[in-house]
Amino acid sequence: MPLHGEATILKDGRQSETALTIARGTRRLLRACKFATLTEMPLASGRRADIVALAQDSTILIVEIKSSVADFRADIKWPDYRAHCDKLYFAISEHTPPEIMPEDAGLIIADNFGAEILREAPDHRLAAATRRSMLVRFAHTAALRLHGLADPEVSSFGSV
Template sequence: MVSPVLTPTPDLMPGQLLARGVCRHMASLGFAVIEEFVPDRGLRVDVMALGPKGELWVIECKSSRADYMSDAKWQGYLGYCDRFFWAVDQAFDVDLLPEGTGLIIADGYDAEVLRMGPEDKLAGARRTKLTRKFAMHAARRLHGLRDPDAGGWG
């Protein structure tokens, strides 16, 4: 068995480190993940996760109290997912987070779901639209990595 690579991360911001651990954990659960996904104009979620049964989860990564307090848009994300979660590190005061939301404790290498976000299933048309947008975004991002000079992705 190959050991996981523990790549140093000096260039990542604290929220990006949390997102990396969250993405690794979600991938271990069979989810596909995209960081900094735009479900609709004016919204940008930290992590959008597409599950093996088509479920869509939004995970917002908060690296500090100030980061959390400055987030005025999070309730707008609820209409774009089946479950909503906060991802924070172990030092974060979780009493700040609203009840009725999911909770993930993360670091730069992994994460653990401590509280499952309540399920509020998306309408079929919105799920289809978001799933297609997720697929297009992921394909364009991969294409951009493979051919950075091609242009035309967003």
């Protein structure tokens, strides 16, 4: 697997093709906005964020991908993500009605080629200790994944 070019989206078998498409377009938008992103990042709460984005000023976004109305209605965990980010967004496809998404979160519409922010997320700045914890977790997760790309056999020592 090449180390150069666009990073791959971590696939663990839980994501639908629609979710993977939304993730790709959303990550392209975030990259254009100078954010670094990780998918399926484990959080201190035990949850996994669909996308965590980190800006150079240490602003942290979490983007929760919703591939359908049923996917959104089945999800009761998304409010927990607020404790781990400065801004929370939902990312959807054009086939998901935007009006069902909570007004107190940002909204992104995405396809396989890019995305657009339909509604900015409210800012709720993290406490310094939580920010530090998230920054360390982001760096550690990214480093382990990069090492796994360079040496795939090392993946058997533990997953991220």
